Amino acid sequence: MRQVAILGVAMTKFGVSEKTNLEMFAEAGLEAIAQSNLEPKDMEALYFGNCLGDFEEGQMHMAPFAHAELGLPVSVPATRFESACATATVAIRHAALLVGSGVYDVVLAGGTERACAMGTPLATRTFAMGHHAQYESTVGLTFPGVFAMAAHMYSEKYDVPLKELKQNMAEVAVKNHYHGAMNPKAHFQKEIDVNTVLDGMMVADPLQLFDCCPFSDGAAAVVVAEAGKAKEFAKKPVYIAGMGQASGGPLYLQKDLSRVMAREASIAQAYKESGLGPDDIDVVELHDCFTIAEILALESFGLYEFGKAYDAATKRETYLGGKVVVNPSGGLKAKGHPIGATGAAQVTEIVEQLREESGPRQVEGARVGLVDTLGGDFGTICNIILRS
């Protein structure tokens, strides 16, 4: 495999947008291409992520329309990726695999989502399409419900009283809002305290409103290129050190929701390919769709022992300046979660961190960063380790 680099990276402001999916994607995509000192005609493929355009705008098969908005040549193939919330990371991984194998030299990859256009009841229904349609979504399962069941299981398995676990989960939300308040692209740029979380409306016991990330609109895109191009076009090249992707089945087959088996398989691939391990990681953008999700992820990476990550934010170990900085962007919780775009925004944050371009939320001396994106109910996990 050839060495692969990330050149330009860009994201729109996340939040509630009046722009269409295509307009948001074009904004991010053209900025990423321009930042790479390239032109749209230099792209050899477009790997385009979108999950729910059918319901948001009545738009299926959006990739060729995004291709047209960007002004790519007709000979350049545009392909849609859909892996639920892991969509854009999976698109970027597949771009990197084809660049690494020599099929292409330069690929634009990313995603767009306009979830707010649906409103909460339809958005909750369409997100629930990520569950097994015959055996799991029919019982009225929702995504907060999945992570709520994981939280109850964690409390029981590790003998952490639910009240204590919830207090510590709230601290994860407090941290990610603290980081998000420093990110001008974040959906929520406001600090909160533990009481904001614990006084919130109950969504799925024991998860309250501020344990949950929002529905958001937004787009993000990155230019994936053969490493020689990076030396030519990028001031501070950032390289892909290792990647992983793995798949879990329905929840009833996964059984123990406190252990994300697909993540353990995915991160093992990424560590093996990169020759790096948990001790080498300076900064992490991980999939904190719910507060408990951040705790589970830290344990899967080997950054904490199983059953021990629940108070990491409370001890400030995952804050800026802590032992490993987790979600300096604000994470899905504060930065927002336009599902088809999220993975590309995570890569954008890590690349900017490794280039030392992150301003007040810069992780000092960051050299190695980890991206972690989860799709569906632990069905897809994709990891990318980046290094400067």
Add this chain to the structure above:
Amino acid sequence: MDYKLTYDQYQQGLERGELLGLKCNTCNNVTFPPMTRCRECNGTDLEITEIAGEGTMRTFTVIRVAPEGMTAPYVVAMAEIDEGAWVMGNLVDLNPDDADMSLIGKRVTLGSHVVKGNTYSQGDSRVLTFSLI
């Protein structure tokens, strides 16, 4: 290859009050609900069996913000049946506001109830229910 027990046949079983699964003639494991192959050993020498219908609660939640077409609150739970498989269903015969951590580990019997179809489903279907013993 032939599907030994399809989703439709499984649904017809629930309609008759039968909890149909597949017993593996290679490893004796019971796969419930049905799949193409044994969930433990991947074996395909399977025969239709009726499970005993009892299990143990492993986790739960109370859904308070429901998807379009459903009415909250209601309890979603996972139970481990005595034959070993884990299944998802609705805990019934309990006020959702009384659901707490003490449910985990409690014994339940399995049944089923009808869930109305909606715009994006295949129509009405039966799903598993759990009742505390």
